[in-house]
Each structure stands twice: as structure tokens, then as C-alpha cells.
Amino acid sequence: MPSDSLRAPRFFYGWVIVGATFGILAIGYIVWYSFGLFLVALVREFGWARAEAAGAFSVYVLMHAICAPIAGRLVDRFGPRALVHGGGLLAGLGLLGCSQLTALWQLYVCFGVLAAAGVTLMGWVPSVALVGRWFSHRLGLAMGIIGAGIGLGTFIGAPPVQWAIETYGWRTAYLALAVVLAVTPQPLALLLRARPEEMGLMRDGAPPPATSLAARAPTSHRPSSDPRVVDSAWVCTEWTVRRAIRTRRFLLLFLTFGLTSFATQQTHAHHAAYLVGQGYDPLLAAAVVGVVGLASIPGKIFLGTASDWLGRERLFTLGAGAGAVALLLLLSFAGGQSPPSLLFLYAALFALGYSVAAALSPAITADLFYGRHYGAIYGVLMLCNGWGGATGSWLGGFIFDRTGGYQLAWLEAAAALVLTIVCVWLVAPRHVLLTPGQARRQRRGAAVRDGLLSGSAPQAES
Numbered sequence: 001m002p003s004d005s006l007r008a009p010r011f012f013y014g015w016v017i018v019g020a021t022f023g024i025l026a027i028g029y030i031v032w033y034s035f036g037l038f039l040v041a042l043v044r045e046f047g048w049a050r051a052e053a054a055g056a057f058s059v060y061v062l063m064h065a066i067c068a069p070i071a072g073r074l075v076d077r078f079g080p081r082a083l084v085h086g087g088g089l090l091a092g093l094g095l096l097g098c099s100q101l102t103a104l105w106q107l108y109v110c111f112g113v114l115a116a117a118g119v120t121l122m123g124w125v126p127s128v129a130l131v132g133r134w135f136s137h138r139l140g141l142a143m144g145i146i147g148a149g150i151g152l153g154t155f156i157g158a159p160p161v162q163w164a165i166e167t168y169g170w171r172t173a174y175l176a177l178a179v180v181l182a183v184t185p186q187p188l189a190l191l192l193r194a195r196p197e198e199m200g201l202m203r204d205g206a207p208p209p210a211t212s213l214a215a216r217a218p219t220s221h222r223p224s225s226d227p228r229v230v231d232s233a234w235v236c237t238e239w240t241v242r243r244a245i246r247t248r249r250f251l252l253l254f255l256t257f258g259l260t261s262f263a264t265q266q267t268h269a270h271h272a273a274y275l276v277g278q279g280y281d282p283l284l285a286a287a288v289v290g291v292v293g294l295a296s297i298p299g300k301i302f303l304g305t306a307s308d309w310l311g312r313e314r315l316f317t318l319g320a321g322a323g324a325v326a327l328l329l330l331l332s333f334a335g336g337q338s339p340p341s342l343l344f345l346y347a348a349l350f351a352l353g354y355s356v357a358a359a360l361s362p363a364i365t366a367d368l369f370y371g372r373h374y375g376a377i378y379g380v381l382m383l384c385n386g387w388g389g390a391t392g393s394w395l396g397g398f399i400f401d402r403t404g405g406y407q408l409a410w411l412e413a414a415a416a417l418v419l420t421i422v423c424v425w426l427v428a429p430r431h432v433l434l435t436p437g438q439a440r441r442q443r444r445g446a447a448v449r450d451g452l453l454s455g456s457a458p459q460a461e462s
Contacts, residue, residue, distance in 0.1 A: 013199055014134035018142050020191040021127045022149035024084055027184050028119045029150040030157035031091065031177060032060070033293065035111075036272035037162050037286060041170040048104055050273070051397035056104075057269050058390040059112030061261075065386015067120040072379030075126040075194075084122045084189035091118025092182025099174035115181075122185055124150075125382055128362040129375030133195050136203045136370075137308075137436050140363045144304020147358030151300060151351070154293025162286035227443065228434040235433060239369045244377050249368055249427050253361075256423040257381050258388035260320070260357040263413035263420075266392030267327065267350065274406045275343070279336030288347045295351035296358075303352070304359040309437025312364050316356055316424045320417045323353010327414040331407055353417060357385075367429045392416075 035057050043053050075083055094114030101107055127146055135142040164173035196202055229235050237243070244250045275285040299319070307315040326349035332338055333346075362378060369377045392413065399409045430438060 012204070013193065013201070014131075014142070014196065014204070016191055017134055017193065018131060018145050020188045021131060021146045022152075023188045024122055024185050025124065025127060025146055025149035026153035026156070027180060028087075028091065028123050028153070030153045030161070031095065031115055031119055031181065033150075033154040033268055033289070034157055034161045034177075035060070036269055036289065037158060037165060038170055038173070039269070040273055040276055040282065041165050042101075042107070045170075046104070049397075049401055051394065051401045052104060053107070054269055054393055054397035056107045056112045057265075058394040059108050060116040061265055061389035061393060062386050063113055063116035064120045064123075065383045065390070067117050068125045068382035068386065069376060069379035071120050071123075071125045072129055072375035074121070075129055076375055079194040080126055080130050080192040081189045083126050084185050084192070087118045087121030087123070088185040088189075089118070089182050090121065091115050092178045092180075094118055095174050095178035095181060099171045099178065101171075118181070124358075125375070125379050128378055130192065130194070132362065132366045132370065132374055132378075134203060138204065139366055140304035140306075140308040140312075140359065140435070141301070142304070143363050144300040144302070144355075144359040147300040147304070147355065148297040150358065151293040151296030151355070154296070155290045156293075158286050158290040158293065159283075162283060166282070228436070228439045229432075230430070230434060231432045234368075239371050239377065240373050241376050241380055244369050244373075245380070249432075250377075250381075252423045252427045253365065253368075253381055254384045256420045256427070257357075257361060258384035259416040259420045259423070260361070260388070261385040262388035262392035263323065263327070263416040264354045264357065264392075265389030266396040266409060266413050267330075268354075269393035270396040270400070270406060270409065271330065271350075274330070275333065278333055280333075280343070284340060284343070288343050291344050291347035292351045292354065295348045296355045299352045299355035300359040303355055304363065307360055307363060308435050311435055311438050312360055312367065312429050313425050316360050316364075317421050319352045319356025319360070320421050320424075321353075322349045323356070324414040324417040326350035326353055327410045327417070330410045334405070334407070364424070364427065364429050367433045367435075368427075 039050075039053055039057075042048065043050060046053075071083065091114070094110045094116075097110030097114065098107065101110070128143065131142050131146055132139065161173055161177070164176060193199060226235075272285045272289050275288060276282050303315050303319050326346050329342070329346045329349065333343065361381075365378050365381060366374060395412075396406065396409045400406055434442065
């Protein structure tokens with residue numbers, strides 16, 4: 001019988017990591033998803049073309065992607081606390097500059113470069129790398145929860161930001177955001193721990209082997225004897241960035257990241273402006289943006305948890321399919337005659353499409369490429385995520401400036417989401433590593449077959 005010192009604790013500290021990361025992401029990504037609200041005010045005051053102003057958002061998304069691999073390596077070297085402290089201060093500085101804008105190039109520098117770099121350092125890629133070190137069996141759930149933090153930030157942030165813009169002006173709204181970003185993440189960062197080994201644990205809260213209590217970095221995906229393993233040669237490979245990018249699965253994931261971001265970031269950047277342009281009240285448009293964030297909270301948790309049991313491919317199909325339907329529904333809002341209930345139905349469906357990338361893309365990547373270089377590999381994939389988001393947000397403005405509407409933009413975004421479904425089924429993570437639910441069903445099926453062959457009923461699982 002193992003000694004008390006080797007027993008798993010009743011409460012796993014990984015859930016504290018998840019909670020702190022949830023809060024940090026909720027704060028940081030208010031900046032990202034409130035841009036569409038500022039876009040209307042900036043175009044109205046300065047007379048910039050829609051594509052010109054939206055170009056700053058494209059630079060933001062692109063800068064976020066460029067910094068992603070750097071953030072992944074920095075979190076390995078300096079730990080998550082340092083990145084959150086520095087990133088929050090840098091983002092606050094960029095937003096402070098936004099409050100003093102007098103020219104378009106300043107928006108590109110302050111928002112597109114400084115704020116983006118700060119949010120990246122405290123944001124998604126380091127959070128995914130950190131949580132991936134703490135969880136395996138409940139990885140989908142953990143990723144869904146931290147992704148829901150971004151949704152919470154959108155929900156609680158969008159209406160107050162719109163109210164501040166209308167009541168005090170966009171400059172004061174940017175100044176208030178600067179204070180929020182610089183100050184509020186700092187105490188949450190103190191709760192973060194880089195690895196479970198620092199607390200005498202392993203992933204999922206298991207005690208370390210008696211032969212080695214020393215902290216150590218993960219060296220392989222998981223033992224090939226794990227019943228979840230389908231392709232033992234793949235999971236026993238020590239995946240580096242160079243080795244991963246030579247595989248077909250990585251290239252298909254790269255495309256999936258890009259297309260998903262292309263569709264969702266184009267929509268995030270322009271759907272508020274589209275609704276206002278069709279005659280809907282700006283506060284209603286802000287409420288729709290907020291509901292996208294609110295609905296994405298249970299959406300990400302549901303998709304992540306369900307994928308742990310039903311498989312990544314099935315749940316990705318459900319989420320991306322809902323997003324494609326939402327984009328087609330946007331076409332019916334032309335003329336501003338649709339009832340608010342239909343707008344909120346759109347928000348709920350689009351929230352699922354937006355949620356699927358946040359909840360399942362990092363889980364699929366961890367299923368395939370977990371190891372010492374997981375953060376770097378995920379960071380490289382986020383480069384395509386940034387390229388797709390930057391292209392989509394710019395293209396939405398370009399289409400509007402050339403055609404006077406967004407109809408073509410919504411159609412090509414829906415097509416991009418359908419294509420991501422095809423890519424994920426070709427990646428086929430189930431052919432490498434089963435999720436816990438898939439493995440349990442496989443064991444039950446094997447027990448039934450063995451019972452039939454032996455002529456006795458299979459025993460129920462304990």
C-alpha cells in the first residue's frame with residue numbers, strides 16, 4: 001500500500017490554475033472583442049474608410065500570431081507569472097496610447113502592436129501551454145473552462161464599453177480599459193504554478209512515481225501501454241517543432257487553425273457594425289456581441305467536456321456546423337426588420353462556432369503532440385490562426401468598401417467553417433489517441449465480445 005506522501009491530494013491544484021487562467025483571459029480579451037464597438041466611433045469621428053480602420057484589427061491579430069511562438073517559449077523559460085505581469089502592463093500602455101489618438105498610424109501602433117503584444121504575453125498560448133501541463137484525462141473540460149473566460153470577458157465587457165463610448169466618448173473608454181488591463185490581472189498571476197511537478201504531483205493530480213519525486217519536464221506523450229493509445233509509434237515519438245511540421249496531420253491542423261480564425265475573426269470585427277448599418281440600435285448590437293460572449297461560456301465547457309467522451313471530431317463538427325448556420329442567418333438581417341429574438345439566436349449559434357476552436361483545437365493538438373515542446377508547437381499553429389484572423393478581418397472591410405454590404409463576407413466565412421470540418425476528420429485524432437469516453441466504450445465492447453465468445457455475460461465495470 002502506498003505511503004500517504006504518495007497519495008493524490010483530495011483537491012487538485014490544477015483547478016486553481018484553471019480558475020486563475022479563466023480570470024486572466026476574461027480580462028485580457030475584452031480588448032480584442034470590443035474592437036468592433038470602437039470601430040463605429042472611430043470611423044464616425046475621423047472619416048476613415050472601414051477597411052483602413054479594420055486594418056488595425058488585422059495588425060492586432062497578426063501581431064498576436066507573430067508573438068505566439070515567442071510567448072510559448074517565454075512561458076517555458078520564465079514561467080507564467082512573469083508573462084502575466086509584463087503583458088498586462090504592456091497592454092495597458094498600448095490602450096493608454098489609443099486614448100490619445102489623432103492619426104490612423106497611431107491606432108496601428110498602439111492597438112495593433114503594443115496592446116496585441118501585451119495580450120499575447122498574458123493570453124491564450126501561454127494559458128494553453130500551462131493548462132496542458134496540468135491535465136490529460138479532463139483536458140477538454142479544462143480547455144473549455146479557460147476558453148469560457150474569454151467569453152465572459154466579451155459578455156461583461158461589451159455593454160459597459162458601449163455605454164462608456166456613448167456617455168463619455170471613446171477616448172475615456174480606452175483609458176478605462178487601460179487601467180483594467182494594467183491592474184486587475186496582477187493578483188491572479190500570483191496563483192499560477194508552472195508545472196505540477198513543482199508541487200510534487202503529475203498531470204491530473206496523480207502522485208509521482210516513488211522512484212522519482214524530483215520535478216521534471218514531460219518527455220513523451222504517454223506510455224504506449226495506456227489503453228487510450230491507438231498508434232503507439234506516434235505517441236512514443238518525441239515531438240519537436242521541426243518533426244511535427246513534416247507530418248500531414250500538422251499541415252491539416254495548420255489549415256484548420258487558419259480557416260477557423262478567418263471566419264470567426266472576420267465576424268467578430270464586423271458583425272456589430274453590420275447590425276448598426278442595417279438600422280439596429282447600437283446598444284442592441286452591443287447586446288448581441290455580449291450574448292455571443294455569454295453563450296460561448298457554456299458552449300466551450302460543453303464542447304470540451306463532451307469531446308472528452310464522444311470524441312473531438314464529432315463535437316468539432318457540431319460546433320463548426322452551428323457557426324456556419326449562424327453566418328447564413330446573418331443574411332436575413334439585411335434591412336433591419338428581423339426581431340431581436342432572431343438576432344440572439346444568431347448570437348447563440350455563432351457562439352458555438354466560435355467556441356469550437358478555443359475548446360477543441362488545443363485539445364486536439366495536445367492529443368497529437370504533447371511533450372516538452374507542446375507550447376512551441378501550439379505557438380507555431382497559432383501563426384496560421386493569426387494569418388487567418390488578420391486576413392478575414394481585413395477582407396470583411398474590403399468587401400464592404402467595394403460592394404456596400406457584407407453579404408459576400410458572410411457566405412465565404414460559412415464556407416470556411418465547413419472546410420474546417422473536413423480537415424478535422426482528416427486529422428483523425430481518434431486514430432492516434434482515444435478520448436476517455438471512447439476508450440471506455442471500446443473496453444465495454446471488448447468485454448461484450450469476450451462474454452459472447454465465452455458464453456457468459458460480461459461483468460459490469462466498477
